Amino acid sequence: xxxxxxxxxxxxxxxxxxxxxxxxxxxxxxxxxxxxxxxxxxxxxxxxxxxxxxxxxxxxxxxxxxxxxxxxxxxxxxxxxxxxxxxxxxxxxxxxxxxxxxxxxxxxxxxxxxxxxxxxxxxxxxxxxxxxxxxxxxxxxxxxxxxxxxxxxxxxxxxxxxxxxxxxxxxxxxxxxxxxxxxxxxxxxxxxxxxxxxxxxxxxxxxxxxxxxxxxxxxxxxxxxxxxxxxxxxxxxxxxxxxxxxxxxxxxxxxxxxxxxxxxxxxxxxxxxxxxxxxxxxxxxxxxxxxxxxxxxxxxxxxxxxxxxxxxxxxxxxxxxxxxxxxxxxxxxxxxxxxxxxxxxxxxxxxxxxxxxxxxxxxxxxxxxxxxxxxxxxxxxxxxxxxxxxxxxxxxxxxxxxxxxxxxxxxxxxxxxxxxxxxxxxxxxxxxxxxxxxxxxxxxxxxxxxxxxxxxxxxxxxxxxxxxxxxxxxxxxxxxxxxxxxxxxxxxxxxxxxxxxxxxxxxxxxx
Amino acid sequence: xxxxxxxxxxxxxxxxxxxxxxxxxxxxxxxxxxxxxxxxxxxxxxxxxxxxxxxxxxxxxxxxxxxxxxxxxxxxxxxxxxxxxxxxxxxxxxxxxxxxxxxxxxxxxxxxxxxxxxxxxxxxxxxxxxxxxxxxxxxxxxxxxxxxxxxxxxxxxxxxxxxxxxxxxxxxxxxxxxxxxxxxxxxxxxxxxxxxxxxxxxxxxxxxxxxxxxxxxxxxxxxxxxxxxxxxxxxxxxxxxxxxxxxxxxxxxxxxxxxxxxxxxxxxxxxxxxxxxxxxxxxxxxxxxxxxxxxxxxxxxxxxxxxxxxxxxxxxxxxxxxxxxxxxxxxxxxxxxxxxxxxxxxxxxxxxxxxxxxxxxxx
Numbered sequence: 080x081x082x083x084x085x086x087x088x089x090x091x092x093x094x095x096x097x098x099x100x101x102x103x104x105x106x107x108x109x110x111x112x113x114x115x116x117x118x119x120x121x122x123x124x125x126x127x128x129x130x131x132x133x134x135x136x137x138x139x140x141x142x143x144x145x146x147x148x149x150x151x152x153x154x155x156x157x158x159x160x161x162x163x164x165x166x167x168x169x170x171x172x173x174x175x176x177x178x179x180x181x182x183x184x185x186x187x188x189x190x191x192x193x194x195x196x197x198x199x200x201x202x203x204x205x206x207x208x209x210x211x212x213x214x215x216x217x218x219x220x221x222x223x224x225x226x227x228x229x230x231x232x233x234x235x236x237x238x239x240x241x242x243x244x245x246x247x248x249x250x251x252x253x254x255x256x257x258x259x260x261x262x263x264x265x266x267x268x269x270x271x272x273x274x275x276x277x278x279x280x281x282x283x284x285x286x287x288x289x290x291x292x293x294x295x296x297x298x299x300x301x302x303x304x305x306x307x308x309x310x311x312x313x314x315x316x317x318x319x320x321x322x323x324x325x326x327x328x329x330x331x332x333x334x335x336x337x338x339x340x341x342x343x344x345x346x347x348x349x350x351x352x353x354x355x356x357x358x359x360x361x362x363x364x365x366x367x368x369x370x371x372x373x374x375x376x377x378x379x380x381x382x383x384x385x386x387x388x389x390x391x392x393x394x395x396x397x398x399x400x401x402x403x404x405x406x407x408x409x410x411x412x413x414x415x416x417x418x419x420x421x422x423x424x425x426x427x428x429x430x431x432x433x434x435x436x437x438x439x440x441x442x443x444x445x446x447x448x449x450x451x452x453x454x455x456x457x458x459x460x461x462x463x464x465x466x467x468x469x470x471x472x473x474x475x476x477x478x479x480x481x482x483x484x485x486x487x488x489x490x491x492x493x494x495x496x497x498x499x500x501x502x503x504x505x506x507x508x509x510x511x512x513x514x515x516x517x518x519x520x521x522x523x524x525x526x527x528x529x530x531x532x533x534x535x536x537x538x539x540x541x542x543x544x545x546x547x548x549x550x551x552x553x554x555x556x557x558x559x560x561x562x563x564x565x566x567x568x569x570x571x572x573x574x575x576x577x578x579x580x581x582x583x584x585x586x587x588x589x590x
Numbered sequence: 591x592x593x594x595x596x597x598x599x600x601x602x603x604x605x606x607x608x609x610x611x612x613x614x615x616x617x618x619x620x621x622x623x624x625x626x627x628x629x630x631x632x633x634x635x636x637x638x639x640x641x642x643x644x645x646x647x648x649x650x651x652x653x654x655x656x657x658x659x660x661x662x663x664x665x666x667x668x669x670x671x672x673x674x675x676x677x678x679x680x681x682x683x684x685x686x687x688x689x690x691x692x693x694x695x696x697x698x699x700x701x702x703x704x705x706x707x708x709x710x711x712x713x714x715x716x717x718x719x720x721x722x723x724x725x726x727x728x729x730x731x732x733x734x735x736x737x738x739x740x741x742x743x744x745x746x747x748x749x750x751x752x753x754x755x756x757x758x759x760x761x762x763x764x765x766x767x768x769x770x771x772x773x774x775x776x777x778x779x780x781x782x783x784x785x786x787x788x789x790x791x792x793x794x795x796x797x798x799x800x801x802x803x804x805x806x807x808x809x810x811x812x813x814x815x816x817x818x819x820x821x822x823x824x825x826x827x828x829x830x831x832x833x834x835x836x837x838x839x840x841x842x843x844x845x846x847x848x849x850x851x852x853x854x855x856x857x858x859x860x861x862x863x864x865x866x867x868x869x870x871x872x873x874x875x876x877x878x879x880x881x882x883x884x885x886x887x888x889x890x891x892x893x894x895x896x897x898x899x900x901x902x903x904x905x906x907x908x909x910x911x912x913x914x915x916x917x918x919x920x921x922x923x924x925x926x927x928x929x930x931x932x933x934x935x936x937x938x939x940x941x942x943x944x945x946x947x948x949x950x951x952x953x
Contacts, residue, residue: 378828399830419825420825421822422936423818427814444810
């Protein structure tokens with residue numbers, strides 16, 4: 080497949096600017112770029128989801144126009160999206176059958192599904208309901224569904240973002256086999272080591288333009304990163320020496336039933352975060368991280384007072400504002416709709432977490448100048464780029480909004496900061512700013528708890544890292560003993576029985 | 591050429607102001623067509639409906655009298671709607687407020703009770719409306735019942751309750767069997783503003799309510815809470831606000847304002863309690879709230895405009911012999927267009943060219 084000079088405009092914004100891409104059989108081709116570089120737009124064009132303004136697609140030498148994904152599938156183009164389109168309450172086979180032509184009987188589909196899954200070493204039980212499956216298993220459904228249409232070109236959008244390192248390794252084996260069968264694979268990622276390991280060719284996009292096509296194995300991670308970002312990224316530097324003080328956030332034997340039927344049950348979670356240290360919580364999403372965050376922030380109350388202790392005071396049954404008054408601050412995973420109200424101005428979003436403890440309200444009346452001043456401080460302190468002084472939250476880019484949210488909380492100089500996925504979907508520059516700010520905050524004596532799916536991030540900034548699996552939290556590993564492999568095993572639910580020295584290990588390790 | 595709705599990055603301030611005006615223009619055009627179908631001259635009909643009342647001092651006063659309850663109720667409803675809470679039963683709360691206040695007027699009728707009667711009646715009216723509104727609110731918070739249905743159903747309960755009282759225990763013994771209470775005493779009557787006119791002190795109360803709502807929504811943390819719960823419920827929880835408490839609060843306030851409007855209407859222009867004290871104010875106020883963009887000043891303007899349709903409708907019934915129900919048709923069409931135009935604030939319409947299908951798409 081060839082894409083020639085693809086251009087896609089959204090209003091005055093050029094998402095793709097004259098991009099050429101050549102894909103060959105039996106080749107794994109990486110599409111590299113930061114968030115917003117135009118990767119998704121390009122593959123949506125190639126899968127017929129959107130129409131380019133200029134340029135053409137050629138399939139085996141013939142010019143084609145794709146009116147929709149079904150035409151792309153008919154040609155032999157398959158795609159696995161980053162966000163799965165599965166019905167949670169249906170079985171694996173039912174989900175697959177929904178995506179296929181209605182000419183085949185359901186039994187035939189089930190058999191073919193089991194056959195395909197076995198052939199490629201992707202174990203799947205066709206009769207299981209999707210909501211019982213892990214994220215990795217759900218991805219297998221998507222891949223098997225695509226393979227059942229026998230595609231000549233398979234597009235995968237950031238497939239390893241939701242996988243443990245071991246699950247990713249299994250995926251790479253499958254991709255290698257598909258390549259061996261002569262299929263072309265377009266692999267979208269921003270993880271450089273993966274691309275170097277797996278891919279034969281790499282095309283790098285930046286700001287909607289193609290920067291280069293190269294052989295990733297002949298490049299270094301640094302040179303690839305420079306092409307992606309367009310400049311060297313400042314290394315995050317650890318604070319010179321951090322003094323660790325007393326525990327400022329203690330979670331003790333916290334058990335909590337989920338408030339929605341597909342949620343995760345928190346099971347005797349215990350953890351201490353001391354002043355001056357950053358503790359990371361790794362884990363595949365959906366293993367109880369959201370529930371833990373809600374319990375820590377006070378959006379959900381714990382069954383007992385002492386389950387959560389902030390600066391020596393029992394806080395388990397206090398609301399979010401009382402915890403803020405005790406010096407705690409929280410950054411949720413979802414930027415729009417949870418951390419901010421999308422259609423409200425930044426000053427109002429400063430008030431959102433500042434109204435209880437930051438002197439923005441006097442006798443029930445809002446001090447507008449105080450809220451604006453908070454916006455200005457976050458803007459200058461965290462380099463938030465925006466079109467005017469006080470725009471609506473939704474008009475900011477993801478990275479700038481995240482800098483605003485993190486800045487909003489850090490500027491309150493909290494004693495305890497709980498932050499979930501601090502750099503998820505954020506460009507590299509903003510991510511570096513945010514990580515540096517977290518390290519500096521810990522350097523000033525704050526206890527920082529970082530919940531993240533990004534292992535690289537945790538390895539970079541966390542002093543100790545624990546893993547969440549099925550609502551349980553493992554004993555934390557110190558920076559000296561932690562490796563990707565160990566974390567990966569814990570993320571997959573392996574036991575770490577050979578660590579009896581840690582007292583929490585007896586109950587806090589995966590099932 | 592398919593149409594698509596495309597999200598705007600910022601809400602459009604121009605459209606936010608223009609939207610009600612566009613909606614009114616579209617409604618007038620639709621009404622002109624409707625008049626033409628009914629065999630009336632559209633220009634003449636629209637003139638009778640919308641221009642003549644504005645040139646006649648008596649009609650102008652009547653517009654203010656009708657706008658008084660409409661605006662007061664709509665202000666309360668707007669607080670609910672901003673918070674995404676759906677009180678549809680203001681009509682019932684209006685009636686219960688009227689009944690609760692009238693109880694005192696009936697009890698003191700003919701006695702030498704002092705000037706404390708009217709303030710006490712207003713208080714009782716507001717209290718009655720608030721308590722009545724709390725029924726659907728508690729059902730929602732406690733049992734998860736849809737407040738849209740429960741609040742609407744309670745309108746009919748209130749209607750029949752009022753009917754029973756004025757036909758039964760509270761009927762005026764000297765009223766020749768008409769279903770009405772005795773005429774209220776002067777101390778139980780809202781004073782008029784101009785000697786001999788019908789414009790009464792309730793209009794001033796309404797203006798105070800408009801001002802109070804402006805301050806509440808724009809300047810206070812309570813107003814912020816109302817707006818935040820409506821705009822982003824999850825963020826509101828993160829902000830430490832309790833949606834259940836807010837449901838009770840907004841229902842109580844909107845009920846109190848509807849009840850207050852009810853007792854003012856009875857103790858003012860009507861002068862006694864009777865079954866048909868409301869030409870559907872509680873329902874029309876829903877349109878007023880949305881036409882006014884859920885903004886207090888906007889609601890004031892919208893209330894005056896909707897009052898104009900009531901007066902114009904009455905005039906048109908006499909002058910060009912169209913049914914009075916046409917006013918309701920008009921109000922319905924107006925609400926429809928207002929909601930349609932409002933989506934243009936966040937979205938814009940775009941035409942997209944469909945690409946030509948390929949003649950051959952062979953592999």
